[in-house]
Amino acid sequence: MSRWPEVFQTGLKDNKKRKKWIYAGVGLLVILGLISSVAFQAVDVDTYTVQRTDVVATVWETGKVVSDSTEDIYSEIQGRVKAVYVDTGDSVEKGKLLAVIDVGELDTQIARLEGELKSVEGQEQTALSQVDSNQIKQQELAVEQARVALGLAKANYERIKELYAQGAATRVELDQSEADLATRQKAVSQAEAALASLKKQNKSSQLQYEGQRESLQAELRHLQGQKAKSRVTADRDGIVFTRKVKEGDIVSPGSLLFTVGSREKTKIEVYVNNKDMMRVNTGDEVKVIFRVPGEDVEVKGVIDRIAPAAEEIISSLGIPEDKIKVTVNLKEKPAGIRVIPGATVDVVVTTQKATDVPAVPKEALFSDKGEDYVWVNRQGKAAIVKVQTGVEGDDLVEIKSGLKEGDRVLLNPHLPELKEGIRIK
Template sequence: MSVRRSIIVLSVVSLMLPAVFFAVRANYPQRASSPTENLQLYTVSRGDLETTVSAIGQIEPEQIADLSFRSTGRLLELNVALGDVVMQGQVLASLANEAQQLAVERAQLSLELAQLQKDQLLAGPDAAQIAAAEASVMSAQGAANAAANAISDADIQAAQLAYDAALQALTDAQTARSTAPGGQPQASYDLLDAQVGEASFNAEIARLQLEQLQNGSSPQVGAAYAQVDQAQAALDQLLAGPTDAQIAQADAQIAQAQVSLERAQRQLEQTQLTAPFDGIVTAIYVERGAMTAPGMPVITLIDTEPFHLSVQVDEIDIGEIAEAMSARIRIDAIPDLELQGTLDRIALVPQNINGIVNYDVEVMIMDSDSRVRTGMTAEAAFVTGFAADVLIVPSQYIRLDRAGQRAFVNLLLPDNTLQETEVQLGMQGRDVSEITAGLREGDVIAVDLSGDSFSMFGS
């Protein structure tokens, strides 16, 4: 519930008093003797005036969280105690996680290796690698030359004889097929045809082998020269640098290693309970060695920097306050403490309880004090108006007419008689009001303690 208030600070040479009521009373002389013995007097003076809307609520933390693990396991480490101040990201507790830690280390090494391989690829070959490739080319060329020089005249002569023999075998097979008498079973003719085909194949093979030797080549020589081509291609590629395909492959290996590392880290994180924000440990529910499960609270953490005050403001007063408005905060349990705050949020939807309509309001507490605790009752005073060095009169000396359009005071004249005088009101509060016309500084006004002269303010 909210309360409208006003505060006056009188500019008095001899004394400055903080409380409105006492500041007003300081201007009262002793009760006058007859004929003013039933009057209470006040000397009109100047001062600073502010009006406020006050509301009472409770101190609450900025954030509160019940922390739990995302996996089932046995609590291995508990790194905090009640009341400990922790930082965001700090590991508060851990489950048994040797396997998960090893998986992270392996994944990290794999990622570093993939990155190293790409770096080496982009850096190009060093002198040792180039020398090794050139040596491979020279070695292959030497082997090919040796294979080519290994063919002799005797090898060619032997190949010629083998070819001649294969041709003779083909001629004999063809003659046998062409002179075969008729009337024999078909299988006999098929056999003769097969013999002709085999002899023809063998003759062709012998011819090719003879040509290879005559041309200075053989299967061994061809293979040797293929090795030369392969070694030369490897050297050319080494000198040309990596291809786009090789770079893309290296990038893919890095990406795959990164995904593996992130997966391993997530699995490890599921075994660790970390602070989601800076705060204070207010509860611990599990002991070392106990089993935990997802959703099972382990630690409660609150964020007290800053605290905020949650209050409810009456619908009548809600229009007088606005977000970012400053507020003074006093805590019942710490009467000597006054904190500064800022109105942070006004609820869009009111609370209607038994016909009483209030709006939830949150006030950010800007100061800090180690004595402040969550749950303490506090009052916020929102400054809704301020006037400096104005004529001020306690509201109890003012009479309003029924329509509320005119205001009057009892002015004490020099002959100790009272004159009802109309005044113009400026800023109005519950305790004091500003006078804009009708009185001067130093005028003395009165109120009849018996209540016979006129009604009190607001009636």
């Protein structure tokens, strides 16, 4: 039998082996090509060139326009509101009657006191008439006569005493003149005592009734003053901002009835979170934004006052927050807008500011284990750089170290393809 079929079969087997090796080599080349393609392909990124600028941190809060000159009007008496003559928004002039509080009981008390006062005055006249002024005058005359007689008795005694010393008068005459002097002295004392008694009786009656009269008059003046307070009036020209009472309400001393203020002089009151006020001072400038249909009108304001202590304010979400009341004066009037007390505005307060510093957008930063980093384009390749940040503004963050002006940072640091040394474009 010929051997060529056997040789032929062996050749076929060798060809099959060669084809397998060829296919394997081609596959390997394809894989290596793909790997090479991926290795040399650049990742498409967005970059930001570091430059020096101002970094400003602000907070936005809702404020309210309030009158710069307001007055709360309180009730000074107890009673029922009989009538109310104004409502919120009404213009009033100084002295205008705002409300009347019923004081019917006061009228009764005033009438009673007036009656008692008249009674006391009548009793006083009756009592004083019992000690007639003529009696006092007659007694004063008696005192004067007794004193004249006493003077004569003294002169007679001295004359007889001298004569007795010269032997021209007897002892009996001297004793008689001395006895007459003693009698006249006693008469003067009795007359003066009687006069003092009359005057004392008159004065005592006067003081007694005068005290009663003054006491009643003082109480009467107090009640009349209370009655006058039942008529509640405006102490200034202005607008009624709030009306807290209505007809029929029971009020007591200290009850708030109305708030009246000026519409012309206004200010802004806004509550700012306590932690945001650490570097804010009076005199700092703020932005005040009036939101009107179709546009926002922005004007400048200046912080006039910062409350010394925080207040607990309940947020719109029902969360208690410690906030500080800030008062802002407008530096200019918004064009074409009436500033009405009660209107709400947006207040933009600058809490921190770094001037002319290197800065990058917030989205360029990422953190790892409490440290801040950025991706930087280093000659077309990605590199991670550790940075130290400063003031964090609304859009930018101050870079204190790690970058310099002109460096290009990546704005999409969380791309999954990014790794050290990879080509970027």
